[in-house]
Amino acid sequence: MPSSLSSLLADTLGLSEEHAHTLLERLAQAIRDHADETGVHVSGLGTFRRRDGALTFEPEDDLAQRVNQRYEGLEAEAAPSPPPPAEADDSSSPAVPLFSPRFSPPPPSRLTAPLALTALDESPPGPPAVWEPRPDGDADEDASDVPPSAPADAPSAEDEAGTAPQRPARDRSTGPRVAAAVFVVLFLLGAGWLLLGQQGIVSTPQSVVSGESPPPTAESSEGAASSASSAPTDTAPADTAAAADDTSGAPGASSDEPPADARWGLVVASRDTRTAAEGQATTFRDRLADRALSVTIQTGEADNTTRHRVVVGDFSSRDAALEAMDEYDALLPEGVWLLRLE
Amino acid sequence: MSDPSPEELVEAVAHLIRDQLEQGTSVDLPTLGTFSVEHRPSQTTEDGARLPPRNAITFTPADAASSDQ
Numbered sequence: 166m167p168s169s170l171s172s173l174l175a176d177t178l179g180l181s182e183e184h185a186h187t188l189l190e191r192l193a194q195a196i197r198d199h200a201d202e203t204g205v206h207v208s209g210l211g212t213f214r215r216r217d218g219a220l221t222f223e224p225e226d227d228l229a230q231r232v233n234q235r236y237e238g239l240e241a242e243a244a245p246s247p248p249p250p251a252e253a254d255d256s257s258s259p260a261v262p263l264f265s266p267r268f269s270p271p272p273p274s275r276l277t278a279p280l281a282l283t284a285l286d287e288s289p290p291g292p293p294a295v296w297e298p299r300p301d302g303d304a305d306e307d308a309s310d311v312p313p314s315a316p317a318d319a320p321s322a323e324d325e326a327g328t329a330p331q332r333p334a335r336d337r338s339t340g341p342r343v344a345a346a347v348f349v350v351l352f353l354l355g356a357g358w359l360l361l362g363q364q365g366i367v368s369t370p371q372s373v374v375s376g377e378s379p380p381p382t383a384e385s386s387e388g389a390a391s392s393a394s395s396a397p398t399d400t401a402p403a404d405t406a407a408a409a410d411d412t413s414g415a416p417g418a419s420s421d422e423p424p425a426d427a428r429w430g431l432v433v434a435s436r437d438t439r440t441a442a443e444g445q446a447t448t449f450r451d452r453l454a455d456r457a458l459s460v461t462i463q464t465g466e467a468d469n470t471t472r473h474r475v476v477v478g479d480f481s482s483r484d485a486a487l488e489a490m491d492e493y494d495a496l497l498p499e500g501v502w503l504l505r506l507e
Numbered sequence: 508m509s510d511p512s513p514e515e516l517v518e519a520v521a522h523l524i525r526d527q528l529e530q531g532t533s534v535d536l537p538t539l540g541t542f543s544v545e546h547r548p549s550q551t552t553e554d555g556a557r558l559p560p561r562n563a564i565t566f567t568p569a570d571a572a573s574s575d576q
Contacts, residue, residue: 167532167533167534167535167541167543168527168532168533168534168535169535170520170523170524170527170534170535170536170537171537173523173527173534174519174520174523177519177522177523178511178515178516178519180510184510186537188510188511188516189520189536189537189538190537190538192516192517192520192536192539193536193537193538193539194538196539197538197539207517207520207521208517208518208521209518209521209522209525210520210521210524210525211564219568220539220540220566220568221566221568222540222542222564222566222568224564228525228528228564229563229564231525231528231529232528232529232531232544232562232564233561233562234529235562236559236560236561236562239559239560240559241552241556241557241558241559242556242557243555243556243557
């Protein structure tokens with residue numbers, strides 16, 4: 166209900182309400198009579214104009230600013246996102262002021278003169294104007310006041326409670342498990358390699374590191390003896406089992422390059438007792454009696470045991486020993502290997 | 508009290524109307540029209556600018572004021 170200006174004026178000027186009403190009617194008539202295109206300006210109030218037969222009123226800037234004191238200093242700003250839904254209410258709006266002067270001002274081209282709010286020079290100093298949500302009665306009216314940064318897509322309470330689809334958690338134990346598995350596989354491979362190398366099936370890790378070829382097995386000892394004899398096994402006839410480990414101490418098994426003046430012989434038997442070796446030596450002396458080959462016994466250590474090797478011949482070079490091995494192949498047992506004589 | 512001068516009358520009327528509008532109260536000037544304050548919520552323009560909320564002074568002319576040429 167509009168206030169009655171007549172009664173207010175009567176109270177202000179000490180007039181009767183009727184008299185005040187009459188004065189107001191005269192004032193209104195004067196305004197109407199002079200409200201042409203240029204308008205009638207009422208100081209402290211505004212300008213009245215008649216446009217297209219209708220009386221219009223444009224308030225003074227000072228008056229327009231005074232009715233906007235609560236929004237003083239607010240300026241238009243660029244909306245970073247689409248406007249929020251119209252049904253949003255103030256209750257969901259954060260307490261952050263929408264049009265605080267702290268915000269960067271928008272480009273001047275976006276400001277229209279009637280809407281741009283500027284600070285009043287004569288306004289009393291005070292805290293910077295901060296827009297505050299109006300009472301609940303204005304909730305519908307300010308529906309579009311919801312800031313563009315309103316958390317419309319913020320996780321709901323249900324999401325926070327865990328009802329939202331769960332993302333698969335990253336299994337942080339996969340890396341160590343894979344590393345452990347790789348380590349185990351490598352360990353097994355190494356152990357298997359070492360085991361097979363000890364059995365003579367493949368080269369031992371030590372021989373690979375030192376560049377040696379794998380030791381010949383019992384089945385391949387003959388071929389090994391005829392080709393390289395770098396690590397032959399003691400598989401002399403009539404005593405194959407006893408001579409199986411009699412190779413490590415043989416000079417021919419050494420990976421070191423033999424001196425140029427080294428002497429070489431053919432090991433045809435290896436025994437752990439001197440007597441047994443003498444018996445084998447006698448046998449080969451008889452067999453090679455007409456071949457002009459010496460038969461001697463070389464004693465050495467192999468695996469902390471004393472071995473007595475029956476050696477045929479005394480050759481000046483490795484090649485000569487190999488040639489003799491081929492030449493007397495029929496007279497020599499299987500498993501003959503070269504031995505560098507000391 | 509004697510009648511106020513025209514200047515005093517205009518000043519008093521303007522002062523009263525301002526006071527009422529600043530309080531958000533509509534005020535009627537007989538045979539001329541009604542002054543009121545309307546709240547305009549913030550708006551987003553087509554070019555993406557968000558305008559702050561404001562209060563606008565509106566004037567509704569009386570029928571006599573509009574028809575009286």
